[in-house]
Structure formats: C-alpha cells, structure tokens
Amino acid sequence: MSDQAYGRIFKDGLWEQNVVFAQMLALCPTMAVTTSGTNGLGMGLASTVVLVVSNMLVAMIRHTVSSQVRIPVFVVLIATLVTIVDMAMNAWLHELYKVLGLFIALIVVNCAILGRAEAYAVKNGVWVSALDGIAMGLGFTAALTLIGLIRELLGAGTLFAQASQLLGPSFAFLEVQVPDYGGALLMILPPGGFAVLGFLLAGKRLLDQRLAARAAALPMADVASA
Amino acid sequence: MNSHVLTAQPVASPHAHGGNSVGRTMFRVQWALLPATLFGFWLYGWPSFFMWLLTVAACVGFEALALKLMGAPRIKASLLDGSALLTGWLLALTLPPWAPWWVPVLGGFIAIIIGKQVFGGVGQNVFNPAMVARVALLVSFPVPLTWWVHPLPGGGLPAPDVVEGLRIFLTSLPVPDAMTSASLLGHAKTEMARGIDLLHSLGGESSRLQSWFGVRAGSFGESATLLILAGGLYLIACRIISWHTPLAVLAGVALPAAIAHGIDPARFLAPETHLLSGALMLGAFFIATDYVTSPNTALGQLIFGLGVGFVTWVIRSFGAYPEGMAFAVLLMNALTPVIDRFIKPRILGRDRQGKPLDIPEGQGA
Numbered sequence: 001m002s003d004q005a006y007g008r009i010f011k012d013g014l015w016e017q018n019v020v021f022a023q024m025l026a027l028c029p030t031m032a033v034t035t036s037g038t039n040g041l042g043m044g045l046a047s048t049v050v051l052v053v054s055n056m057l058v059a060m061i062r063h064t065v066s067s068q069v070r071i072p073v074f075v076v077l078i079a080t081l082v083t084i085v086d087m088a089m090n091a092w093l094h095e096l097y098k099v100l101g102l103f104i105a106l107i108v109v110n111c112a113i114l115g116r117a118e119a120y121a122v123k124n125g126v127w128v129s130a131l132d133g134i135a136m137g138l139g140f141t142a143a144l145t146l147i148g149l150i151r152e153l154l155g156a157g158t159l160f161a162q163a164s165q166l167l168g169p170s171f172a173f174l175e176v177q178v179p180d181y182g183g184a185l186l187m188i189l190p191p192g193g194f195a196v197l198g199f200l201l202a203g204k205r206l207l208d209q210r211l212a213a214r215a216a217a218l219p220m221a222d223v224a225s226a
Numbered sequence: 227m228n229s230h231v232l233t234a235q236p237v238a239s240p241h242a243h244g245g246n247s248v249g250r251t252m253f254r255v256q257w258a259l260l261p262a263t264l265f266g267f268w269l270y271g272w273p274s275f276f277m278w279l280l281t282v283a284a285c286v287g288f289e290a291l292a293l294k295l296m297g298a299p300r301i302k303a304s305l306l307d308g309s310a311l312l313t314g315w316l317l318a319l320t321l322p323p324w325a326p327w328w329v330p331v332l333g334g335f336i337a338i339i340i341g342k343q344v345f346g347g348v349g350q351n352v353f354n355p356a357m358v359a360r361v362a363l364l365v366s367f368p369v370p371l372t373w374w375v376h377p378l379p380g381g382g383l384p385a386p387d388v389v390e391g392l393r394i395f396l397t398s399l400p401v402p403d404a405m406t407s408a409s410l411l412g413h414a415k416t417e418m419a420r421g422i423d424l425l426h427s428l429g430g431e432s433s434r435l436q437s438w439f440g441v442r443a444g445s446f447g448e449s450a451t452l453l454i455l456a457g458g459l460y461l462i463a464c465r466i467i468s469w470h471t472p473l474a475v476l477a478g479v480a481l482p483a484a485i486a487h488g489i490d491p492a493r494f495l496a497p498e499t500h501l502l503s504g505a506l507m508l509g510a511f512f513i514a515t516d517y518v519t520s521p522n523t524a525l526g527q528l529i530f531g532l533g534v535g536f537v538t539w540v541i542r543s544f545g546a547y548p549e550g551m552a553f554a555v556l557l558m559n560a561l562t563p564v565i566d567r568f569i570k571p572r573i574l575g576r577d578r579q580g581k582p583l584d585i586p587e588g589q590g591a
Contacts, residue, residue: 185368
C-alpha cells in the first residue's frame with residue numbers, strides 16, 4: 001500500500017472522520033468523562049488500546065465469521081478486550097484505575113469501536129486495520145482531551161489536574177491552577193459538555209468551510225495535481 | 227394584461243394592517259416593566275443601575291455580534307426590534323441588585339448566544355433566553371447570585387453615591403454582611419433545615435405588607451409586587467398578553483400551597499406568602515407569557531401556566547433551591563411543543579380534529 005493511503009488513514013482518523021467531531025460517535029463517554037483534561041486523556045488512551053486490538057482481531061477473523069453472526073461475535077470480542085484492559089489497569093496502573101475506574105467498563109458501549117470494526121476492519125487487512133485503530137484512537141484521544149481541557153479550565157480553573165497520577169510524577173508540571181478563579185460549575189455539569197462540544201463542532205465546520213473555499217479558489221491545475 | 231401595468235409590489239394578505247410589530251410589542255412590555263425598574267433603582271441605589279445598564283448593553287451587544295457573525299441581513303432592523311433589549315431587561319430584573327460587572331456580561335452571552343441565536347434567533351428559541359441565563363448563572367456561581375442586599379431606604383444604611391456605586395459594581399468585592407440579608411424563601415428554607423418550623427421562623431405580619439411594596443431582600447426587580455402586577459394588568463389591558471397564563475401560574479402555586487398549608491402550617495408556607503415572594507409575579511406576567519416559548523392556544527396556556535406554578539411550588543417546598551420559578555419555566559418550555567401538538571388551534575371551517583364541519587343541506591353556497 002502506498003504512502004498516500006497511509007496518509008489518508010491518519011488524515012481521516014485525526015480530522016476528516018474524527019470519531020467525535022465528524023462521526024459524532026461515542027458521545028456517551030465523551031460527555032461522561034471529559035470533566036477534566038486528564039480524564040479525557042486517560043479515557044482516550046484506554047479506548048485507543050482496545051480499538052487497535054479489536055480492529056486487528058476483527059480483521060484476522062473477517063473471512064471465518066459469517067456475516068449473519070458477525071455483530072454478536074464482534075461484541076463478545078470487544079467486551080473481552082475491555083475486561084482484559086480493565087483488569088490489567090487495576091493490577092498494574094492502580095492509581096490511574098482509581099481515577100478512571102468506572103469509565104473503563106464504559107468502553108464496551110463505545111459505538112466507535114464497533115463502528116470501526118464494521119466500517120473498516122471487516123473489509124481490510126490486519127496491518128491497515130491496526131493503523132486505522134491507531135489513527136481513530138488518537139483522533140478520539142485528542143478530541144476528548146481538548147473538550148476536557150476547555151471544560152476543566154472554565155469549570156474548575158485548572159488544567160490537567162491529577163495528571164501526575166495518570167502519567168507519573170514527572171508530568172506534574174502539566175498541572176496548572178488559574179489563580180483567583182473558582183470556576184463555573186455549569187461547565188463541569190452535562191450542559192457544559194454539550195455547549196463546549198457544540199461550539200467546537202461549529203468551529204471545525206467553519207474551518208472546513210474556509211479550507212474548502214480556499215481550495216476552490218486555487219487554479220484548476222493545482223487541484224488536479226492534488 | 228400588459229406586464230408593465232403592474233407597478234405595485236404584490237403583498238400577501240391580509241392587506242389591512244393594524245400597525246402592530248415585534249418592535250411595538252417589545253416596547254410596550256418594556257413600558258410595563260418601567261415602574262418596577264425605577265422603583266428598583268430607588269431601592270438599591272447606583273450599583274443596581276449599573277447592573278441593569280450593563281445587562282441590557284451586553285444582550286444588545288452580543289445580539290449584534292451574533293447577527294454579524296452569521297452574516298444576517300438587516301442587522302440594524304433586527305436590533306431595533308427590541309427583543310434583545312427586553313431579554314436583557316428581564317434578565318437584569320432577576321439578578322441580585324449588586325451583582326458584580328462580570329455577572330451581567332456572562333449572563334448576556336448565555337442568554338443571547340446560547341439561549342437564543344444558536345437556535346436561529348428571534349422566534350426560534352426553545353427556552354426563554356433570560357431564564358436560561360439566570361439558571362446557568364445560578365448553577366455556576368451560587369454565592370454571588372444569592373447576595374441579597376438589604377433594601378437601602380428601609381435598611382437605614384447610607385446609600386452609595388455614583389462613584390461608590392461604580393466601585394462596588396466593578397471590584398466585585400464581597401458585600402459586607404451587614405448589608406445583606408436572606409430572602410424570605412431562603413430564610414424559611416434554612417430555618418427549616420435547622421429544625422425550626424415556620425410558625426417560629428417567620429415573625430409577624432409586617433413582611434406581607436413589605437412584599438406588596440417591594441421593600442424586601444431579593445432580586446433587583448422582582449420585589450415590587452404591586453408595580454409588577456400593575457405592569458402585567460396593563461399588558462393584559464392592551465392585549466399584549468392574555469389572562470390565561472398569568473392566572474394559571476398564580477393558581478398553580480396558590481392551590482397546592484393552600485391545601486398543604488391547611489394540612490400542616492408548620493411545614494408549608496401560606497399561599498399568600500408564596501404569591502408575594504420571589505419572582506412569582508414577574509414570572510407569571512412577564513416570563514411565562516413569552517410568545518415564543520409558551521403554547522399557542524388558550525387551553526394550552528392554562529395547562530402551561532398551571533404546570534409552571536405547580537413545579538415552582540414543588541421546588542420551593544421540597545427542592546434544594548429556595549426559589550424555583552426559573553427552573554419551572556424552563557421545564558414547561560421543554561413541554562410546550564408537546565402541549566402544542568395535542569392542543570391545536572381550530573382551523574376556520576373545521577372542527578378540533580381537523581375534519582370539515584358539516585354544513586346542513588341547502589345552506590351551503
């Protein structure tokens with residue numbers, strides 16, 4: 001497969017088919033965990049791990065499983081993976097598990113994972129499916145972290161609170177506290193999540209429109225070569 | 227017919243026009259709010275005037291910004307219809323009189339951008355913009371939003387002059403405790419939580435008389451019950467609003483309050499206390515009657531009003547917040563499309579189910 005195709009996978013995952021901002025999937029964990037940047041980052045990374053492995057497994061068994069029973073098989077596969085991640089985190093990353101604990105199990109109901117299995121892994125090879133998982137997972141992580149940071153900043157006046165618990169003591173420098181700002185509680189509550197997501201979506205659409213307008217304004221020769 | 231004969235621009239019927247417009251309706255509502263607002267200025271002094279001014283300015287400013295960003299045509303005409311001005315005015319009336327400067331600015335942003343323009347501007351919003359902002363501010367900043375300053379002419383403290391008022395407004399320093407007091411509903415709720423029943427925590431009849439004249443702690447413009455009532459009756463008299471919604475709201479509070487008070491006066495406030503407290507009058511006449519967010523039919527408005535009143539009473543009596551008017555209005559706003567779906571206005575020549583009326587033989591054309 002050419003470099004261009006690999007570039008396409010990452011471009012789709014990070015921007016054009018971004019799980020949250022373009023596909024609008026996985027809104028349940030997005031709303032639930034993005035009360036802080038750290039939570040968003042942790043959830044995004046855990047989901048990425050599950051997504052990559054599930055994509056690879058689905059791609060491996062795609063010729064063996066008949067299409068009539070594929071959905072239950074994929075669900076069982078994903079549920080198993082989530083349980084493994086859940087137990088592994090509890091065992092080896094216990095501090096992180098205490099922060100994210102409840103939400104790790106929520107990865108099972110993350111539509112994005114079944115969505116990628118259905119939309120991509122079942123039609124493509126193991127290697128590109130893994131890449132797709134990485135790209136989609138990173139896009140998801142970036143979206144969650146961004147929403148989490150905005151909500152945390154407006155709602156609690158901090159940035160990356162408890163990041164050292166997630167990433168280790170050497171990342172304590174990330175933790176920022178805005179002085180003299182108590183925070184607007186509403187942004188931590190669900191309405192704040194929807195408001196932030198709405199404004200970010202509008203921003204992305206606006207940016208896409210501007211880019212499209214600029215591309216359309218280019219001479220035809222440039223477009224043809226691109 | 228030759229095409230050049232037709233010079234006038236054809237206009238859709240009806241061709242006779244009463245001269246009414248969005249701007250005129252908004253202006254009349256503002257006219258009706260004026261007495262209570264002026265009284266509020268007198269009661270709370272210069273800081274409340276700055277608060278009102280900035281709330282209105284913020285709403286109009288954010289309206290202009292949103293219209294410009296959206297590339298709307300006729301921005302000036304849209305601004306001059308006064309709907310943003312009225313939203314700001316209503317919001318100011320529900321804020322604490324000595325709120326610091328950032329409360330009006332943030333409130334204007336939430337009301338106009340999130341409460342109104344995101345849904346498509348005037349006439350498109352699901353929720354009452356002023357109440358959206360009021361609730362968002364209350365949930366986000368419980369402490370500054372419950373600084374009830376004791377009314378100055380009655381409180382015996384010297385009123386701040388212009389400079390002092392501006393300083394209070396801009397520095398957002400905590401108001402000295404001597405100048406603040408709890409609102410009646412808040413007082414009743416805290417005393418109840420401490421185990422003191424209402425018979426002991428509320429002393430005397432003077433509070434009721436004070437409520438009529440508005441010399442009590444509370445939001446900037448909600449306290450002068452008599453003046454708000456007068457404004458509301460003026461609106462009914464010039465047919466800006468119908469009597470259905472306000473009456474239903476008042477009944478929705480008074481009926482359950484009367485029943486509960488009759489059963490256990492130590493736990494439930496009297497209906498007249500409910501009617502004269504908090505934002506009830508303002509809400510019944512000026513907020514629940516918003517055309518956009520309330521049902522279209524008389525019966526629908528009665529149901530809507532009763533719902534607003536009842537939910538207000540439930541929140542006041544059992545909820546965590548002492549006052550529930552804003553929450554009740556938002557809740558019923560959300561139900562308005564459902565009410566409108568089940569209770570539709572009758573179409574001329576058809577019955578309520580939409581079937582053509584039977585015209586007896588021989589009487590038809």
